[in-house]
Amino acid sequence: MSLTSKDLLGIQGMTADEITTILDTAATFKDVSERDIKKVPALRGKTVINLFYEASTRTRTSFELAGKRLSADVINISTSTSSVVKGETLLDTARNIEAMKCDMIIVRHSCSGAPEFLSKRLKSAVINAGDGFHEHPTQALLDMYTIREKLGKLEGLAIAIVGDIAHSRVARSNIYGLTTMGAKVRVCGPPTMMPRGIESLGARVYCDMNTAVEGVDVIMMIRLQLERQTVGLFPGAREYASFYGLNQARVERAARHVLVMHPGPMNRGVEISSEVADGTPVILEQVTNGVAVRMAVMYLLSGGTNSEA
Amino acid sequence: MSIKEKALILDKAGIDRALTRIAHEILEKNKGARDIVLIGIQRGGVHIARRLASRIHEIERVEAPVGSLDITMYRDDLSTRKSQPVPQATDITFDIQDKVMVLVDDVLFTGRTIRAALNSIMDYGRPRCIQLAVLVDRGHRELPIRADYVGKNLPTSAKEKVEVMLAEDGVEEKIVILGE
Numbered sequence: 001m002s003l004t005s006k007d008l009l010g011i012q013g014m015t016a017d018e019i020t021t022i023l024d025t026a027a028t029f030k031d032v033s034e035r036d037i038k039k040v041p042a043l044r045g046k047t048v049i050n051l052f053y054e055a056s057t058r059t060r061t062s063f064e065l066a067g068k069r070l071s072a073d074v075i076n077i078s079t080s081t082s083s084v085v086k087g088e089t090l091l092d093t094a095r096n097i098e099a100m101k102c103d104m105i106i107v108r109h110s111c112s113g114a115p116e117f118l119s120k121r122l123k124s125a126v127i128n129a130g131d132g133f134h135e136h137p138t139q140a141l142l143d144m145y146t147i148r149e150k151l152g153k154l155e156g157l158a159i160a161i162v163g164d165i166a167h168s169r170v171a172r173s174n175i176y177g178l179t180t181m182g183a184k185v186r187v188c189g190p191p192t193m194m195p196r197g198i199e200s201l202g203a204r205v206y207c208d209m210n211t212a213v214e215g216v217d218v219i220m221m222i223r224l225q226l227e228r229q230t231v232g233l234f235p236g237a238r239e240y241a242s243f244y245g246l247n248q249a250r251v252e253r254a255a256r257h258v259l260v261m262h263p264g265p266m267n268r269g270v271e272i273s274s275e276v277a278d279g280t281p282v283i284l285e286q287v288t289n290g291v292a293v294r295m296a297v298m299y300l301l302s303g304g305t306n307s308e309a
Numbered sequence: 310m311s312i313k314e315k316a317l318i319l320d321k322a323g324i325d326r327a328l329t330r331i332a333h334e335i336l337e338k339n340k341g342a343r344d345i346v347l348i349g350i351q352r353g354g355v356h357i358a359r360r361l362a363s364r365i366h367e368i369e370r371v372e373a374p375v376g377s378l379d380i381t382m383y384r385d386d387l388s389t390r391k392s393q394p395v396p397q398a399t400d401i402t403f404d405i406q407d408k409v410m411v412l413v414d415d416v417l418f419t420g421r422t423i424r425a426a427l428n429s430i431m432d433y434g435r436p437r438c439i440q441l442a443v444l445v446d447r448g449h450r451e452l453p454i455r456a457d458y459v460g461k462n463l464p465t466s467a468k469e470k471v472e473v474m475l476a477e478d479g480v481e482e483k484i485v486i487l488g489e
Binding site for chain 2: 021024025027028029031032035036037039040041042070299300302303
């Protein structure tokens, strides 16, 4: 089984079968990270470039570890120290990298569509590590993996995604993925941060968080970017926390077995209280699962596509 | 598209006898069942490994640990395949350090699967020695690999396909050669 395209640009358009293949493959890669020798030779000798135009700890380290555990050679390029500061364009940067014969480029960029732009012009496989407000597919895959691992399935689950939905690529990818896998998605957040037409993606919109989390199986909190306050999207961190912050009382309104998830980094006391954050180990498991899921994606994209390139 | 069974190599009774003999040979060569562990190679070798373990238990009253090994990520053809095979589970819950490991597979052909298994095992630890038990050896080795215990030696042409069907997979138990 292989993925239908040479790249992973987004969850939109992926079939349930493809998603299931990735999640199943990730399960076996999780074992690799638990053994003493955390390496398999599946990508031996392949070259992987992390091209990150935006800051990242989790995602970049996760991709780097995933590549290294597959025995690939991984290079990190963070643009603040590269020729991008001299004005080199995205395409020139990528073409130059490709001229050094690399097999896979992992891109994070503040412009929606940047990975797709590159994928059409490069022969290498392109993986989207987050583009603008568009998608963050590997985050959604690791979230789905985590839910499936803890709750046994995705179909039919009620999942509440809470926060700045308008600016969240994590929310979008999760909405695409979870609805494709048959889950019922609720989105909740301040009306100023709720994109119009989001229902057309298959999610139900809630303005009141207490109603939104009632009886759900999973609560997924989205990080609030505090800079949004300066443009008037919310009045203040304290008011945000009281209306849309996840505290113990709201956790108790959900199902007994509820999973509390957060893509990180957390603003403690804003979208999630410290009490809840420290009481839920699933958030750290998401990070563990992230490496396994990224290994699975890199493995599945590394097939013999060189022959027809 | 139906592939015809060209020849029946072993029926259920034949498979049973071969496994019983292999179990005895393992115990004979290793002078008992001490420190023996059985590792079945996914997918064909796993059920066979379990059957060998239960025969060893019948004969010697010793429980030999059984594990399963997936070698997908150690294959030598990952760069050249059109699509990547989905790995199965590797399940080795016991320590293999200094153990007499018997790798078990259904069919020994080019030997590349066994080479991958050896590389994979080395990442788990250092057994005292590794022996190989196969139900069918069909020749055509492409690497210098040989089995210690063989159920049946079967000369084949490279184009033929040897299929081992086991009751655990819900089918009638037999070993056949498939033709075009």
